[in-house]
Amino acid sequence: MNTVNIGPIDLDVVDRGSGAPLLLVHGFPLDHTMWNAQIEVLSVRHRVIAPDLRGFGRSGSADDETTTMQQFADDLAALLDALHVAQPVTFCGLSMGGYIAWEFFRRHRQRLAALILCDTRAEADDREAARGRRLMASCVMAEGVLAVPEAMLPKLLAPQTFAEKPGLAESLRQTILATSPASIAAAQRGMAARADSTALLGQIDLPALVIVGEHDAISTAREMRKISDAIVGAQFVEVPDAGHMSPLENPPVVSAAIAKFLG
Numbered sequence: 001m002n003t004v005n006i007g008p009i010d011l012d013v014v015d016r017g018s019g020a021p022l023l024l025v026h027g028f029p030l031d032h033t034m035w036n037a038q039i040e041v042l043s044v045r046h047r048v049i050a051p052d053l054r055g056f057g058r059s060g061s062a063d064d065e066t067t068t069m070q071q072f073a074d075d076l077a078a079l080l081d082a083l084h085v086a087q088p089v090t091f092c093g094l095s096m097g098g099y100i101a102w103e104f105f106r107r108h109r110q111r112l113a114a115l116i117l118c119d120t121r122a123e124a125d126d127r128e129a130a131r132g133r134r135l136m137a138s139c140v141m142a143e144g145v146l147a148v149p150e151a152m153l154p155k156l157l158a159p160q161t162f163a164e165k166p167g168l169a170e171s172l173r174q175t176i177l178a179t180s181p182a183s184i185a186a187a188q189r190g191m192a193a194r195a196d197s198t199a200l201l202g203q204i205d206l207p208a209l210v211i212v213g214e215h216d217a218i219s220t221a222r223e224m225r226k227i228s229d230a231i232v233g234a235q236f237v238e239v240p241d242a243g244h245m246s247p248l249e250n251p252p253v254v255s256a257a258i259a260k261f262l263g
């Protein structure tokens with residue numbers, strides 16, 4: 001991994017391979033390692049850039065009270081500058097990474113060649129969901145992150161994954177437990193405040209691939225089919241034997257879908 005300074009903070013990033021750049025943006029509250037299988041396969045033909053977002057993995061944090069999706073998007077644009085990536089990138093984001101993709105499209109459209117949206121949502125939180133996030137933010141600040149894996153893992157993985165790949169749940173648990181309460185709280189507050197991007201979908205004028213695990217409990221296949229239908233010309237792939245973490249739960253299908261889309 002490289003450590004790259006982007007002004008106020010350092011971001012850690014995997015930058016591997018050469019060719020057209022592919023930016024892999026992880027979900028919450030995880031790090032770049034969720035993409036390990038895709039980094040391995042896709043870096044054979046592409047320049048794969050897989051950072052840890054601010055506050056996550058090994059990246060630095062600015063101790064923000066709230067980290068907005070705009071801030072994450074601007075960090076990524078600054079990272080591409082620091083890595084001298086002038087060519088437009090394919091932005092591939094999972095879940096929170098997808099929420100960041102909408103902001104990246106709004107703010108840095110000229111840097112984009114294509115979009116890959118994995119297991120994400122275009123709608124903003126309703127009042128109840130936003131309240132739940134703020135509650136988790138205050139709980140982790142008061143009590144630490146111990147309760148977070150129990151709250152999140154059942155939604156992240158399909159029941160079959162728990163049964164057949166217990167090591168995967170354990171490794172996600174360790175990643176979550178290694179994250180600071182302040183970073184979890186700041187990102188939850190940022191997601192609670194994120195804009196609704198439903199109306200943006202019709203404005204997306206880029207090649208797009210929409211990927212969803214068939215058992216995704218957070219961003220369902222039905223909801224993601226709607227996202228795909230609203231983006232002109234988007235391709236849609238439903239991943240069997242996978243929940244919300246489709247790139248981890250069924251890596252060969254997700255890597256092959258991305259490789260095919262990239263051509």
Ligand code: MLT
Binds near residue numbers: 094
């Ligand atoms: C993620 O995987 O990034 C989270 O599930 C996003 C969310 O909490 O909405």
